Amino acid sequence: MHFTYLNPTKSAVFKDRFVTKVGETIVPFEKGRNGEVGLIGLPSSKSSISLSMAANAPESIRKALNSFSTYSATMQHDFRDERIVDFGDVPIHPTSVSDTIDRLHLSIQEMLQIDACNRYIMLGGDHGISYPSIHAFQKKYGTIGVIQWDAHHDVRNLEDGGRTNGTPFRSLLEEGIIKGEHLVQVGIRNYSNAEAYDQYANEKGIHVYMMEDIEEKGILPIIEKEVERLSSEVDFIYLSVDMDSVDQAHAPGCPAIGPGGFTSRELLSSIKKAAEFPKTRAMDIVEIDPSQDVRDMTSRLAAHVMMKFMYKA
Amino acid sequence: MHFTYLNPTKSAVFKDRFVTKVGETIVPFEKGRNGEVGLIGLPSSKSSISLSMAANAPESIRKALNSFSTYSATMQHDFRDERIVDFGDVPIHPTSVSDTIDRLHLSIQEMLQIDACNRYIMLGGDHGISYPSIHAFQKKYGTIGVIQWDAHHDVRNLEDGGRTNGTPFRSLLEEGIIKGEHLVQVGIRNYSNAEAYDQYANEKGIHVYMMEDIEEKGILPIIEKEVERLSSEVDFIYLSVDMDSVDQAHAPGCPAIGPGGFTSRELLSSIKKAAEFPKTRAMDIVEIDPSQDVRDMTSRLAAHVMMKFMYKA
Amino acid sequence: MHFTYLNPTKSAVFKDRFVTKVGETIVPFEKGRNGEVGLIGLPSSKSSISLSMAANAPESIRKALNSFSTYSATMQHDFRDERIVDFGDVPIHPTSVSDTIDRLHLSIQEMLQIDACNRYIMLGGDHGISYPSIHAFQKKYGTIGVIQWDAHHDVRNLEDGGRTNGTPFRSLLEEGIIKGEHLVQVGIRNYSNAEAYDQYANEKGIHVYMMEDIEEKGILPIIEKEVERLSSEVDFIYLSVDMDSVDQAHAPGCPAIGPGGFTSRELLSSIKKAAEFPKTRAMDIVEIDPSQDVRDMTSRLAAHVMMKFMYKA
Amino acid sequence: MHFTYLNPTKSAVFKDRFVTKVGETIVPFEKGRNGEVGLIGLPSSKSSISLSMAANAPESIRKALNSFSTYSATMQHDFRDERIVDFGDVPIHPTSVSDTIDRLHLSIQEMLQIDACNRYIMLGGDHGISYPSIHAFQKKYGTIGVIQWDAHHDVRNLEDGGRTNGTPFRSLLEEGIIKGEHLVQVGIRNYSNAEAYDQYANEKGIHVYMMEDIEEKGILPIIEKEVERLSSEVDFIYLSVDMDSVDQAHAPGCPAIGPGGFTSRELLSSIKKAAEFPKTRAMDIVEIDPSQDVRDMTSRLAAHVMMKFMYKA
Amino acid sequence: MHFTYLNPTKSAVFKDRFVTKVGETIVPFEKGRNGEVGLIGLPSSKSSISLSMAANAPESIRKALNSFSTYSATMQHDFRDERIVDFGDVPIHPTSVSDTIDRLHLSIQEMLQIDACNRYIMLGGDHGISYPSIHAFQKKYGTIGVIQWDAHHDVRNLEDGGRTNGTPFRSLLEEGIIKGEHLVQVGIRNYSNAEAYDQYANEKGIHVYMMEDIEEKGILPIIEKEVERLSSEVDFIYLSVDMDSVDQAHAPGCPAIGPGGFTSRELLSSIKKAAEFPKTRAMDIVEIDPSQDVRDMTSRLAAHVMMKFMYKA
Amino acid sequence: MHFTYLNPTKSAVFKDRFVTKVGETIVPFEKGRNGEVGLIGLPSSKSSISLSMAANAPESIRKALNSFSTYSATMQHDFRDERIVDFGDVPIHPTSVSDTIDRLHLSIQEMLQIDACNRYIMLGGDHGISYPSIHAFQKKYGTIGVIQWDAHHDVRNLEDGGRTNGTPFRSLLEEGIIKGEHLVQVGIRNYSNAEAYDQYANEKGIHVYMMEDIEEKGILPIIEKEVERLSSEVDFIYLSVDMDSVDQAHAPGCPAIGPGGFTSRELLSSIKKAAEFPKTRAMDIVEIDPSQDVRDMTSRLAAHVMMKFMYKA
Ligand SMILES: [Ca+2]
Ligand SMILES: [Ca+2]
Ligand SMILES: [Ca+2]
Ligand SMILES: [Ca+2]
Ligand SMILES: [Ca+2]
Ligand SMILES: [Ca+2]
Ligand SMILES: [Ca+2]
Ligand SMILES: [Ca+2]
């Protein structure tokens, strides 16, 4: 038996011998397998206040990795050998959000215990996943600093609807998992938050940067200054990237889109800047609903964000 | 102060003096207000196995009522005076499906206790709403017979995912709320169910009609025979209309669309037939996700189903 | 009778106790009711040269107000108490544009006579509405200055097609309702106008700023200089915002979209700048066709424009 | 100068030497040119009660003619030599519906005076075009019988909105252009009309066939009987095809879509039946809004309707 | 290392313990692996006359198999153990159609030589794939009879454009691979073919059934009669299913959609009928362009066609 | 015979007497006809690695020219008399890419031999068309310099798939049609190319500018410097505009969209800058797939690029 062209276990997509797609560097985790970056999918969006199919984003972002090659021309380096170890997606519970949160938390813990990777990427899902995720990193790595790209504070009260996607940082702060001064929020917008939560952010000492701050000072100096500060205060820096921080023209696939946000270039350059610091070792990407996207633009942008984090270039 | 054209509390849409839109006959419930038909929205779809925005259907179906007038030419009767009493939508819990089920159940109970209407329409949401809904009717009206239009049995086991939209009739049967022989399922399809659930249906004595039966015998004789039988065995007949019983060409907005189902005409004429029997006094319409629909076709079909039930014409 | 969860007259959408949506501040006008800002819908688009469903924009923009809260973090002020008095939509005549223009004009006059509000927002419809609207303001408030965001002059001849959406400022100038030097046009584009109308604009003394001027000097200094000038020359400043002044990437829902226009940020900051001047007391927003929009982006941007005008923040 | 492949005045689309597309048989009218069928576009939809871009349908239907060849296999005849003489589109007035109606009427009159063709097809636009169109035919050809495929009577009062697309047959009857008994309406639906208009239809002696009649008796016997009757009573039979008589699954591009209408097969076979009678010499096709269609399905169906009329096969 | 929920090599989609999805029965071919049905993807559509992305259909049809379970209720049999052996997709040549045809032919030959399966399903791609496919079956199995569901003859001349998707049966007939009387075409439509090709079909003795024949006699008797005949004349029967034989309302995703074709039910029941005969051992499904489909309806219908062929139920 | 409104050979679209649309300046080439700019369509996209319907772009771009007028307000000049001589589209071969390449090359050669125009615009199609196009210009005009706007080098090896849209500049360099130092690439992106091709570009002496260079230095100085240099080194400068150099938010209709590219303003101003140099006499625009575009935005941008080239304003 010999096949001239067929290969039952391989894609038949055109292959240029000199090109490695980022998607080709993904390998499923198996015992003993190590890699620079670990990847895990957290397809949970039943905690969203607004209806959301963000649970489909891990699939669409992984697929978008096939739109990119591993070569950085500015670095003159091909990252084809930097494999991504994929731990798969955590199965969510169909009818219990609290059970789902437990599953996410436990699964990340189990992933981290293996010590197979140096850095990690979590693909949401809605922003609710950051609570069990950051909690798991805190247990493993100690004091955590967080840079959050977001139009919203996400510190809503927990009484009105439980642990929704509007509450992850409230949960983290209330339970002492992170400290207010170790949380940096960039891209917060007028008319997208409430007075009570702005005051809460102030009281807790969160470092908040409005879009107006960014227009005035530029995003890069802000990121640089804050990651430098955090580097001296925490053990581990975690980036939490809510894609609705990006302008609706550049990220049309978020449930809570709006005008006046980051451009793609601002997002990409700021992730790269943050990733350059050695303590920056984890990132989640949340709030992409592929069913509402235009030509998977937002997933493609998310995939590019992954490369900025992984390759620092 | 006098306005020649403006009316701050009324729509400015064109009004033909001789036309009454069905939507115009809706009045919000208030104390002391009676009507032939009561309407309630059950915007719950977080219990769906597949991601679903069916929670948006009560809004889209109500809106589609404005595409129809109240006049039946075949009856030569205008139903403009048969008002629909609207009890509004039950607020769902953002993160707890079991809390939502309780809210749905209690709200329907409270609605029925008032005795303001003779018949009722429940707008889902996913099919999960039929469990708390039928339970409430059983408490109020006694033995319930159910005609279920559906491609699926909806008697999945409760262990794998809790009370999802695949389980309502399992819940009702297991808890003795309805009896197997009082449940009639029409439109069940091959390759859409499991052997275990077919056997369960048989063991419980559910009367199952496959699409093949319908193609062979016609839907109207089946409905007529079964509603007649139920009329002599139960106190109250409840129609449960899963729109995915309709062919995907005619109901493109269901989460679980597929080929080989009912045409619109078959659905409409069979609802009318069932509604003609005096014990037929309640109906739910479920499994429409407006975000996946084509030009609100499926919501418009659902609105027409409402008229067939309300006006029996 | 008591409902635990149901409320027949209220939306069942999730409510965070600390958040006020801008949409919640809208109250229908009734005798004796005052407010800072009056709102009126002008759903007229049969005067459009190109086919347009811009008449649906008042509904979509009002709905988009529910995507925003009343809190300005940069001002540290919650505008929850600044209610919007809604006078509803003017019913248009189905087959007579001239009758519609009369209805719009008379309705705005009647609204202004009540003196219930200090400032006003008119939601089009196409740009044809600015002629009857500005005329009504001129009758009430005296000399009017207009800042027009637009890719087009809108001073077409009236012979070729009557009072279309390409003619409002021609009508206003020809009838002496406004003076040329009191009309400022920003965002005019090459290849979007005719030589004859450019010359007409020059002859009439309109202050025209091309996109090239804006790229060179920035929009804010231009707005500041012109509103300052107008403040000393007129009694009342009216902003006329044609959304097609915005780049097609940022406002995909305009009938006459094109590349090379304002970004969302440029539009929003320039509206805020103009609104800060006390004589700036009216604004219309026109030329959004929701049926051609992407995820209501353009209506959402228009809603944000409203906030910049209302809250000056 | 010689081009091997280029032809500046011809489409570069693939051409099979044995295939003639129906679109290739269209020739623009010029003095002295005759043909079996004349074609005229009536791109008027500003008279629509609901917003409509049906004015774009003449372009989309003409384009759809390129999806069909001229060969009828059941007849074993190729109609490649039966050319369609195209009189072009009537320019509508941008802001005056009454002016537009005059233009349509006069243009059809001028077309008919030339006597260049034996039969005619009018492409709307909305149904408002049938009033000036049928009037022109009546002036030229005498007593007119009309078969109207429609979900609606279209005999609304003229006071509430003038001559909208809901009024053409009211206008024709009131002005004595046609008689009630010479108007046959097939496909009328429950909940799509008003009691007053049903009574009006009865009083005027219109022959009305509900969808229920069609389901019971079949469309072909009804058409046959009525065209035979008309053939003995009138000079000329005109078919007026409102595409919303077709079920929404088969004609998704109509502004007033709904369930329970004709299938494509029913429409096509009934047009063929009516066209077989020698007095059947004109047809209009109305109420397709290409901007709301799915893959131009409805325009493609309309093009097929044209062939059934033109080729009677 | 132990994961409680994670499984890096398995989908995290909800699993009901009693349900087997058809997609789960697919196993990649490997040496020594047998199965009832072999599956191969032929993602070739650069031979299409009209631009087509039908090459993406093997992926979308395979994915649609996850919408169906393996249980036939009418048979009371679960086909969970009837595995589908997947040989993967043939890599097409990016710029050479003739090279691609060679690859398809050789790959199918190599697949058949292994004798791993009893029956085979080929997923196109456009209809051009049937030429190399049927040729391979003829070499292996002897005289081939073909039932072709299609609106078109597909016997175009080879001079005007080479071996396009309009020519496969011309190629097969001209090269003597099949005989005219062994080719049965069902669903051929008026105005979709040319006189020359109709004559060619007659001369070659192809058995042609127009849609008019099917409306008159029904599809099942035709299929039954022809498959019986072929069973006595040929060694092997091959079904070639061009999805554009189905009405555009039921198969909106075909490049050459049109009205007046098969309903889904007619297609499905006729495939089942043909599959019941023991000599029916191969089927191709062609002409689905997923990028033009509505909610993958056409791929889902194709998947159902596969089940009718595989399970004969 | 006289028509008051009808004109069988002219569009009925609204005409403002003072406006000339760019589309109105297009005249089909005929013997003896000259003009400043020649236009040719190259509807070839079967050479695309990824499936593409870019062959439809010549039609959509020409249509988009009707969205623009001929008047440049910044120049105060109306280009209504600068007619575009249209040579039509080259018919492609349905199944042979190499035959298509020959047809494109020969057709452009034949067009140039006539010397009817001073400058030329080629509308693709995919980027594969630049190889036969530039080759034709080189034969006619001597040494060619090329400025390529692109995210990709397009110098892939020719072995893996033949002359795809990823290879045009490889072909041109390998065959000595252009020299490496005469090729300037702007907008090249990280993770969109391969190391081998970056090295190839370096070895060949291509002048490469990454997006990072453009963000740092601005696009205008780069263009100015390079066009000045080329002006002294070559006989003729050809612009090759791959629209995927533009950010996906601004050019959503390209097959290979991605974030981080040019804004519309950057593209337009840089084309104008390059066009101002007298040796800049040809331009191609490639890689727009209208079927994937949003409201023809990308074709509209391409049309604007044409004006920047034609009118240098
Ligand atoms: Ca967030
Ligand atoms: Ca957010
Ligand atoms: Ca169900
Ligand atoms: Ca179901
Ligand atoms: Ca304007
Ligand atoms: Ca404008
Ligand atoms: Ca009508
Ligand atoms: Ca109608």
Ligand SMILES: [Ca+2]
């Ligand atoms: Ca075929």
Ligand SMILES: [Ca+2]
């Ligand atoms: Ca076909």
Ligand SMILES: [Ca+2]
């Ligand atoms: Ca390129």
Ligand SMILES: [Ca+2]
């Ligand atoms: Ca490129």
